[in-house]
Amino acid sequence: MSARVAVVRFPGSNCETESLAAVERAGGDARLIDYRDTDLHGAAAVILPGGFAYGDYLRSGAIARFSPIMAAVRAHAAAGGVVLGICNGFQILCEARLLPGALLHNAQQRFVARPVDVRIERNDTACTADYRVGEVIRIPVAHGEGRFVASPDVLTQLDRDNCVLMRYVQVDGTDVPHNPNGSTDDIAGICNAAGTVLGFMPHPERLADASLGSDVGQRFFTSLVKRVVTRAAA
Amino acid sequence: MTSAIEAEAFPGERTVTDEVLREHKLNATEQAAIRNILGRTPTLTEVGIFSALWSEHCSYKHTKAVLRTFPTTGSQVVQGPGENAGVLRLPDGWAVAFKIESHNHPSAVEPYQGAATGVGGILRDVFTMGARPVAVLNSLRLGPLDDARNRYLFAGIVKGVGDYGNCVGVPTLGGEVCFSPSYTGNPLVNAMAVGLLREADLITARAHGVGNILLAVGARTGRDGIHGASFASEDLTAESQKRRPQVQVGDPFTEKLLLEASLELITGGYIVAIQDMGAAGLTSSSAEMAARGGVGVELDTSRVPVREPGMTPYEILLSESQERMLVVAEPHRIDEIRAVCQKWDLDAAPIGQVTDDGIYRVVHEGRVVAAIPGQELVDGCPMYSPPARESAAAIARRSATPTAAAPDHVAALERLLDAPTIASKRWVFEQYDGTVRAGTVVTPGSDAGVLQVAGTQFGIAMTVDCNARHVALDPYEGGKAAVAEAARNLACSGARPLGITDCLNFGNPEKPEVFFQFVEACRGIADACRAFDTPVTGGNVSLYNQNPLGAIDPTPTVGMIGLVRDISTVVPTHFRESGDPILLLGRVSGHLGGSAYWAEVLDATVGAPPPIDLVAERALQEVLIAAAEARLLRSAHDLSDGGLAVALAECCMGGPWATSTFGAEVDLANHADQVSDEGWLFGEDGARALVSCRAEHVLQLQHVAREHGVTCHLLGLVGEVDGDLLIRRHERRWHWPVRHLRQVYSDAIPRRMTPPARSA
Amino acid sequence: MKIRVHVRIVPRQGLLDPQGQAVEHALGALGFDGMQDVRVGKAIELHIEAASAAVARATAERMCEQLLANPVTEDFAIEIGA
Amino acid sequence: MKIRVHVRIVPRQGLLDPQGQAVEHALGALGFDGMQDVRVGKAIELHIEAASAAVARATAERMCEQLLANPVTEDFAIEIGA
Numbered sequence A: 001m002s003a004r005v006a007v008v009r010f011p012g013s014n015c016e017t018e019s020l021a022a023v024e025r026a027g028g029d030a031r032l033i034d035y036r037d038t039d040l041h042g043a044a045a046v047i048l049p050g051g052f053a054y055g056d057y058l059r060s061g062a063i064a065r066f067s068p069i070m071a072a073v074r075a076h077a078a079a080g081g082v083v084l085g086i087c088n089g090f091q092i093l094c095e096a097r098l099l100p101g102a103l104l105h106n107a108q109q110r111f112v113a114r115p116v117d118v119r120i121e122r123n124d125t126a127c128t129a130d131y132r133v134g135e136v137i138r139i140p141v142a143h144g145e146g147r148f149v150a151s152p153d154v155l156t157q158l159d160r161d162n163c164v165l166m167r168y169v170q171v172d173g174t175d176v177p178h179n180p181n182g183s184t185d186d187i188a189g190i191c192n193a194a195g196t197v198l199g200f201m202p203h204p205e206r207l208a209d210a211s212l213g214s215d216v217g218q219r220f221f222t223s224l225v226k227r228v229v230t231r232a233a234a
Numbered sequence B: 001m002t003s004a005i006e007a008e009a010f011p012g013e014r015t016v017t018d019e020v021l022r023e024h025k026l027n028a029t030e031q032a033a034i035r036n037i038l039g040r041t042p043t044l045t046e047v048g049i050f051s052a053l054w055s056e057h058c059s060y061k062h063t064k065a066v067l068r069t070f071p072t073t074g075s076q077v078v079q080g081p082g083e084n085a086g087v088l089r090l091p092d093g094w095a096v097a098f099k100i101e102s103h104n105h106p107s108a109v110e111p112y113q114g115a116a117t118g119v120g121g122i123l124r125d126v127f128t129m130g131a132r133p134v135a136v137l138n139s140l141r142l143g144p145l146d147d148a149r150n151r152y153l154f155a156g157i158v159k160g161v162g163d164y165g166n167c168v169g170v171p172t173l174g175g176e177v178c179f180s181p182s183y184t185g186n187p188l189v190n191a192m193a194v195g196l197l198r199e200a201d202l203i204t205a206r207a208h209g210v211g212n213i214l215l216a217v218g219a220r221t222g223r224d225g226i227h228g229a230s231f232a233s234e235d236l237t238a239e240s241q242k243r244r245p246q247v248q249v250g251d252p253f254t255e256k257l258l259l260e261a262s263l264e265l266i267t268g269g270y271i272v273a274i275q276d277m278g279a280a281g282l283t284s285s286s287a288e289m290a291a292r293g294g295v296g297v298e299l300d301t302s303r304v305p306v307r308e309p310g311m312t313p314y315e316i317l318l319s320e321s322q323e324r325m326l327v328v329a330e331p332h333r334i335d336e337i338r339a340v341c342q343k344w345d346l347d348a349a350p351i352g353q354v355t356d357d358g359i360y361r362v363v364h365e366g367r368v369v370a371a372i373p374g375q376e377l378v379d380g381c382p383m384y385s386p387p388a389r390e391s392a393a394a395i396a397r398r399s400a401t402p403t404a405a406a407p408d409h410v411a412a413l414e415r416l417l418d419a420p421t422i423a424s425k426r427w428v429f430e431q432y433d434g435t436v437r438a439g440t441v442v443t444p445g446s447d448a449g450v451l452q453v454a455g456t457q458f459g460i461a462m463t464v465d466c467n468a469r470h471v472a473l474d475p476y477e478g479g480k481a482a483v484a485e486a487a488r489n490l491a492c493s494g495a496r497p498l499g500i501t502d503c504l505n506f507g508n509p510e511k512p513e514v515f516f517q518f519v520e521a522c523r524g525i526a527d528a529c530r531a532f533d534t535p536v537t538g539g540n541v542s543l544y545n546q547n548p549l550g551a552i553d554p555t556p557t558v559g560m561i562g563l564v565r566d567i568s569t570v571v572p573t574h575f576r577e578s579g580d581p582i583l584l585l586g587r588v589s590g591h592l593g594g595s596a597y598w599a600e601v602l603d604a605t606v607g608a609p610p611p612i613d614l615v616a617e618r619a620l621q622e623v624l625i626a627a628a629e630a631r632l633l634r635s636a637h638d639l640s641d642g643g644l645a646v647a648l649a650e651c652c653m654g655g656p657w658a659t660s661t662f663g664a665e666v667d668l669a670n671h672a673d674q675v676s677d678e679g680w681l682f683g684e685d686g687a688r689a690l691v692s693c694r695a696e697h698v699l700q701l702q703h704v705a706r707e708h709g710v711t712c713h714l715l716g717l718v719g720e721v722d723g724d725l726l727i728r729r730h731e732r733r734w735h736w737p738v739r740h741l742r743q744v745y746s747d748a749i750p751r752r753m754t755p756p757a758r759s760a
Numbered sequence C, D: 001m002k003i004r005v006h007v008r009i010v011p012r013q014g015l016l017d018p019q020g021q022a023v024e025h026a027l028g029a030l031g032f033d034g035m036q037d038v039r040v041g042k043a044i045e046l047h048i049e050a051a052s053a054a055v056a057r058a059t060a061e062r063m064c065e066q067l068l069a070n071p072v073t074e075d076f077a078i079e080i081g082a
């Protein structure tokens, strides 16, 4: 049985096609859902893909969070359903308060598009089970607003509940800053305590096909698909 | 000739006098031609229309005759020059649409918006062909970075290119950046877009079908970028001050919606024709669509959705507001078209129709404000063939030699790697998303960008190139060299060159020495394209690029597309394995004229650049492609600026994000013994590439080279990880720690762009 | 009555403001001195149709709370213009 | 004397302001009505050490002309704060 994964397209989404493809390649049944829809049509997991929803005008994610589909996404998350935000999707989740903190303009005030090295901090989540804790993978980022900030209280809580999903790390020999945007505590992605609502800046869906050089990102999607299949079977 | 067709002035408009005509840059010959076409004095609206369509940008009045000498045909050509973009055939029913365009002047005034809207415009040219944009490239020229204004322009332009392409979701896969004093005050911003389509979905911009409706789709029309003449043609009052022409502002978000809506309209078969409202806006798009289709049109400018109240037909016609399309459709399709547009949150407003009388007619609030025979409007501009003569100064420069004392070769290579034109462009392309859409095989930082055609095993490779220093010193050889370098970059990646688009950036063509450069560079491009079977499928001419000291260096940028039959055979640029043999393909004659070594190290931009042997270039391409397809190569990098020494250093330093570098040991003894050390290290002879392969493939590779008559020098071996670069020639040795070179190369641009520390 | 409203949104005190720092640095390089605490945020201008300035202000406040400002990182101030 | 200065920089009238449009649209969708001409620009706050408010204003003006505002696309306004 294949699991239904909804990929939401907002006006200005750019990465929905590769997100759909990554899910399909992992054996999932991926469906595109329009932002004006109000129903997830039975999807077991939702992906908010990368891009520039509403042009990222005002603040990235600020306008998108009011899209009609977001009520269903919120309800899904509240019911323990899996919600995954990649890049712009992460920004939307923060704006929608489905994840804490905020993503601000990169410290260097420039867009950054390059590979980064991230360490997987948790593998008991809905999309990292196929990685080892502590595993370092190299995947691309491409964002102008990726500097994660949160109040000291929130940071403490993230730590306590083990909610940091991945961190930028220094790998020997690199001559670019390991942290591409000045993010607090090198945070590249976070999740809720249950590991069901997740957001991160890097783009694993862009490294999901070995014929293009590397498929090190594909395990996010195999993990996700396995997870929703198991839950559906249970 | 034509009997007069009447049109009346729009109320409140200035009367058309000789003064007004001159302000619109219409000379006496052109004024006479207009009166002859109309059989009367034009209205102000008509003057605006003529001045736009008879500008160099739209009419090519100085350059058409020269452009006709380009080869434009070949079995791979689906669409040659004349449409919004050229189209080349790919395997399996696929095709690639591509085009390059300049946005030099707007970028000089407002770098961020100028560059951004340049990218926006060229993307629209590609998707109006029915192609989905899959890549952007950009070629940038600026004055040196020690000048604050140049730094400001550079930062703004790069941010503009990046923000626009990033937001629309099209990866930027290549480009070039060169710095030279001739671009101070007149930067060049050339943007190229590449799109993929099914050949069967190709659509052209030809209006036809009398009674068909014209629709404006996308953004509303404001007073953006209206020809300066309209401002000048009014008395200066507080009111007119408020109405002065405005900088065009890009809205990539609307572009993205427009892109999706346009492709849906095209592939769904809802429309007959579509064209971007680009330079000269509604005027040129409507007139050109009508002329191509051999029909007339009637536009009602009072029905065009506007952003500001009180816009005159003149302003509406000439506005260069961005993110707008002109669509032609059968009347019964309008509701469906509106529904598609609505789905993408866009307006579609009927603003006119196709007519059978061949007249280009504009109505505003029931009044005919322009009525011009359409064919004459588009084709009737007087053509010029200005005199072309090389200046004595240019001739003298070509035979000059440097006078400065040369530093040692170790220091010279470091100076070259620190020259911003040669140094790593990481600071630039780090701001460009190169991997969105997940089809990218090779991101910037290699010889060519490569992407996979989704669902197939093949890919396309792309590059933009021009060595303007060579063109300045010898326009003919420089023109050839631009095409040759582009082809070499593709072949090094394992791609077969298919065709080019060109962006011809020159000074004032009415100056004989400038027109000489133009004619000769074009002759060079044409000869090279013929030799390589890479026809010209389109391009763009940008003239009058002048700085306070004179014309810019002539800069005919060449954008080239190639086919990689199997993306698993793509060859990387940099060394990959210690112990791999290093070979140099091609003959070494040590030509230093026009070299970066002379220019950057000896501070002398002089000498005759190397003559380009087109037969040798073609042979080299064939060797590289054959070797790539046979999987004989581990790396391949063409030799260009800075010659062998720079190429070796680049191969050793690794790609922009590499975590390790390689040393190399190279021995030049017993190769081309007649060549000087400088010539060997820094000469810029064409038709050469530096490759590495597995030891067991050397013989096979030498065999392939021999078969094509290409010399092959076995120079040495790739060294240890993080090792040193060592070049030996008999008893002479030059030696560099590669980590140090990498730092020099990587920091050259960032260190110049970092704001200076506050002085104490 | 059409009322002009200026909204000022600035990064919350205590939060690092790299853009403000960069501007401060650049101003210093241009020879300006004696400035401090440069912070860069957003200025939003709009016209609101309202019965009184007080009503317009209240509306603008709700706009800020709901959309214009991010309560996690930003403070806002509203001014009623001419 | 340390003087607090507010600088407001907004896109020039007549110039397309896609961000302003998007915000206007979004506010409308949230049920706010009766607003018009939404424009989004930059707010810059700083302290200037100056002998008087007039001097601080003049300094801020030069800052805008030289760095803070883009003379081609933006207008600025300066306010001396509390």
Ligand SMILES: Nc1ncnc2c1ncn2[C@@H]1O[C@H](COP(=O)(O)OP(=O)(O)O)[C@@H](O)[C@H]1O
Binding pocket: B138, B139, B140, B172, B173, B174, B175, B176, B177, B421, B422, B425, B428, B429, B432, B443, B444, B445, B446, B447, B448, B449, B465, B489, B638, B640, B641
């Ligand atoms: N403006 C730019 N945008 C994107 N990539 C760029 C730009 N400028 C240079 N590059 C990339 O940097 C690499 C080196 O460029 P260049 O120095 O022109 O090399 P080459 O001489 O091999 O053409 C290429 O991969 C090129 O695509």
Ligand SMILES: [Mg+2]
Binding pocket: B176, B464, B465, B466
């Ligand atoms: Mg190049």
